[in-house]
Amino acid sequence: MAQPSSLLNDRRTLVFVLLAPVLAFFIVFNTIPTLWLLGLSFYNYSLTSGMPPEFVGFTNFVNIFFNRNGIWSDLSRTFIFVACAVSLQTLLGLMLGFLFWGSRNMPGRRIALTLLFTPMVLTPVATGTFWRFIYDPTFGALNALMGLFGATEPINFLGDPTFAYWAVLAVDCWMWTPFMTLMTLAALGSVPKAELEAAEVDRLTWFEQLRLIVWHHGKFILMLGMLLRTIDSFKTLDLIIPMTNGGPGQQTRLVAVELNKQAFQSFNMGWSSAYAVLLLLISIAMTSVFIHVLNLRRRRERS
Amino acid sequence: MTKYTTRPSGLMMPRRQVLKGIGAMTAAAAMSMPVTNRAFGQEAHPLAGRTIDMNILGIAGWLPSSLSVAMTPLFNDYVRDRYGYEVEFAFAEAPFSDLFQRAATSLATRSQEFNIIISDSQWIGALAEPGWILQLNDVIAANPGLDIDWYSQTVIDTYMAYPDGTENIWGLPQEGDTIALFIRKDMLHDEAEKAAFQEKYGMPLPQTFEDFEDLTMTDFEKVADHFNRPDEEMWGTAMQYSRVYDFVTCYLYPFMFSQGGDIWDASTGQVEGILNSDINAMAMTQMKDWLKYQPPGATNFGIAEQIDVFTTGKVFSCFQWAAVGLAMITEEMKANDQVMVVAPPKHGTGDAADRIYTMGGQPWVINAFNDEEKMRVAIDFMNWWYLPETALEFARRGGNPADRPTLTADGFDDINPWNRAYKYMLEPGRSRDFWHHPKYAEMLAVQQEAFTSYMTGQTADPMQALNYAACNQQQILFDAGSAAQSPSRSCITATL
Numbered sequence: 001m002a003q004p005s006s007l008l009n010d011r012r013t014l015v016f017v018l019l020a021p022v023l024a025f026f027i028v029f030n031t032i033p034t035l036w037l038l039g040l041s042f043y044n045y046s047l048t049s050g051m052p053p054e055f056v057g058f059t060n061f062v063n064i065f066f067n068r069n070g071i072w073s074d075l076s077r078t079f080i081f082v083a084c085a086v087s088l089q090t091l092l093g094l095m096l097g098f099l100f101w102g103s104r105n106m107p108g109r110r111i112a113l114t115l116l117f118t119p120m121v122l123t124p125v126a127t128g129t130f131w132r133f134i135y136d137p138t139f140g141a142l143n144a145l146m147g148l149f150g151a152t153e154p155i156n157f158l159g160d161p162t163f164a165y166w167a168v169l170a171v172d173c174w175m176w177t178p179f180m181t182l183m184t185l186a187a188l189g190s191v192p193k194a195e196l197e198a199a200e201v202d203r204l205t206w207f208e209q210l211r212l213i214v215w216h217h218g219k220f221i222l223m224l225g226m227l228l229r230t231i232d233s234f235k236t237l238d239l240i241i242p243m244t245n246g247g248p249g250q251q252t253r254l255v256a257v258e259l260n261k262q263a264f265q266s267f268n269m270g271w272s273s274a275y276a277v278l279l280l281l282i283s284i285a286m287t288s289v290f291i292h293v294l295n296l297r298r299r300r301e302r303s
Numbered sequence: 304m305t306k307y308t309t310r311p312s313g314l315m316m317p318r319r320q321v322l323k324g325i326g327a328m329t330a331a332a333a334m335s336m337p338v339t340n341r342a343f344g345q346e347a348h349p350l351a352g353r354t355i356d357m358n359i360l361g362i363a364g365w366l367p368s369s370l371s372v373a374m375t376p377l378f379n380d381y382v383r384d385r386y387g388y389e390v391e392f393a394f395a396e397a398p399f400s401d402l403f404q405r406a407a408t409s410l411a412t413r414s415q416e417f418n419i420i421i422s423d424s425q426w427i428g429a430l431a432e433p434g435w436i437l438q439l440n441d442v443i444a445a446n447p448g449l450d451i452d453w454y455s456q457t458v459i460d461t462y463m464a465y466p467d468g469t470e471n472i473w474g475l476p477q478e479g480d481t482i483a484l485f486i487r488k489d490m491l492h493d494e495a496e497k498a499a500f501q502e503k504y505g506m507p508l509p510q511t512f513e514d515f516e517d518l519t520m521t522d523f524e525k526v527a528d529h530f531n532r533p534d535e536e537m538w539g540t541a542m543q544y545s546r547v548y549d550f551v552t553c554y555l556y557p558f559m560f561s562q563g564g565d566i567w568d569a570s571t572g573q574v575e576g577i578l579n580s581d582i583n584a585m586a587m588t589q590m591k592d593w594l595k596y597q598p599p600g601a602t603n604f605g606i607a608e609q610i611d612v613f614t615t616g617k618v619f620s621c622f623q624w625a626a627v628g629l630a631m632i633t634e635e636m637k638a639n640d641q642v643m644v645v646a647p648p649k650h651g652t653g654d655a656a657d658r659i660y661t662m663g664g665q666p667w668v669i670n671a672f673n674d675e676e677k678m679r680v681a682i683d684f685m686n687w688w689y690l691p692e693t694a695l696e697f698a699r700r701g702g703n704p705a706d707r708p709t710l711t712a713d714g715f716d717d718i719n720p721w722n723r724a725y726k727y728m729l730e731p732g733r734s735r736d737f738w739h740h741p742k743y744a745e746m747l748a749v750q751q752e753a754f755t756s757y758m759t760g761q762t763a764d765p766m767q768a769l770n771y772a773a774c775n776q777q778q779i780l781f782d783a784g785s786a787a788q789s790p791s792r793s794c795i796t797a798t799l
Contacts (some may be wrong), residue, residue: 046742047407048407048430048432048433048742048744048784049432049433049741049783050432050433050434064340067778106648136600136603137598137599137600138599138600138611138612138617139611154599154600156599156600156602156603158603160759160760161756161758174452235554244546245547246546246752247755247756247759247760248546248758248760248761249755249757249799250752251759251761253752262745264404264408265400265403265404265745266742266744266745267407267429267744267749268745283643
């Protein structure tokens, strides 16, 4: 039998060879596009103008910050959306997670879990479309249901500025609460049984068990779930497009909706690249905060 | 009108060279064509004996687009019999709001992915300016079959010419379209309704096409009010207020245009002071007032929602595109003769009353990056599409041709219930299109935000919404180098 190449006998070379496909993929599909995006953000380039890209320095960034149609209102709307969505989803996910964790012998538990996770696996565009119909004041099931309970006037959930934002948020919660339930179940699954049994023997209260054992073991997974949801909520687009397309007016125009409009409807590639760079920085900042919080206790323990 | 000019086309090969190539191919093929072709009555053609793959990009969920697709086997029969070649068509679709994105992302890479595209009329500038589509003046000059007597100048201005007012031709009408008023004829002709209306308003209920020709919105409001019965789940009318694509824009413009309002000065790119005028603010208020005669949720209404409420009997009337007539009149409605289609009412009062509605419809445009074979097939396709028998067949299937010979042919008005109204609205001065500027999508997006903001009550003052749209559009055009003036200082405070 032939001996493997001597090059592969060298551990460092072997590591490099094994990593090469992933590195190549990462460079081609991540690093180069990101650098390209960064470069394009300094150019005035419209795909439909027929003009070549023109270097404009930081003009795109300045325009984003000082434009009337600028980033501030979209950002504030988005942050409120992210805060509300992640908080509600985490809270509901925790409640449902504990419910299913504490009822392992409940008949039909598996079916209930499968049904619970269904919204999460649906395509957001399809979800947005059928919720648009559910919310419809003329044909919609929700208004019909409210009518049965005595509501006299149908509510135009997606057309009324008072309701539209919260109606979209509710659908986002409907869709992603199961994800937080899943993360809660995973977090609870990581808690060693022996420690819980020891806590029972030591007669720790339920709250003490939660604080000292469950939280200690499960927090990383839970925080990871919250981090993923935060980043994902920040990018919410495919749910909004079929439901409100950012309207009424600008009521549901989140940053991703504006970016999509500028890049793929208006084809302002320079401006939208600058916008995307700013959103990327914000996402990195949010991720750093989460990781910092997650590692806070570890750092304290070390110090 | 200025004479047409050619521009750098952005072809992989210069357009003129492609056309010359096609000419050379034709000549070479004619000389070398086997005698058998002529024996079977076929004309000499460079593609004889070949099978060519062609791709058409059309509009998803849009009947006129799918009608064209359904007619392509007829084209195959035509070229097989006449030229001796075969075409295998493939079709791609995207909804209105995404079609330009789909086309642009492909054309920007100089791709032949879509050889022929059903574009929206306002996109002509955005497709022509980067040289993505073929300028058709030379093609028309070389193909007498494409030198057509169009029904009105509106057809040329809407679907063909860019920049506005020039003779540079970039598109050919695939489907003409105007707004028409679809009415429940059975309710309108009901004797009890007629008597009740006469008693309540002291005027007869309009009955015929001619009655509606003279009708103003003020009088039509009485009709809508008469049939507006929310307790019975029946409302007076339906318009479009949706933020999607250009829906609310196309329905607000008739209120503006008909009463003397305008949206910009195309020659100077000036928007501020024109769009945000008192007339246009009044027009916005009027359109919002019409919500009281429409089902709840009308602020979300687009084309599909209108079709739903009309075909399910929830509205007495509906301002709708003639192009979706087939969907608006169900088989049951047709069998019971329940629907009539008339010209939409005039705006204003007395002698000043006028009707200028928004043009709809789409042109065919040809990918400038087609190779010689596909370009040849695309041109053959256009020649076939405008044959009198093809145009008539399109009309029979529910489409709206835009050429004078077809529209004035005996019996055209009776082919479809909406044909008369469509033709009436296509007369000069009754319908008009809006921007063909490359910045169309961007200008539309801010405007849709502004208009829906007012229509849904997010913005209380119509002038505030108009100021926001005007200032942003002025900035967009100024940045694009199309407007001499930058937005005024007052624009600093323009928000929704």
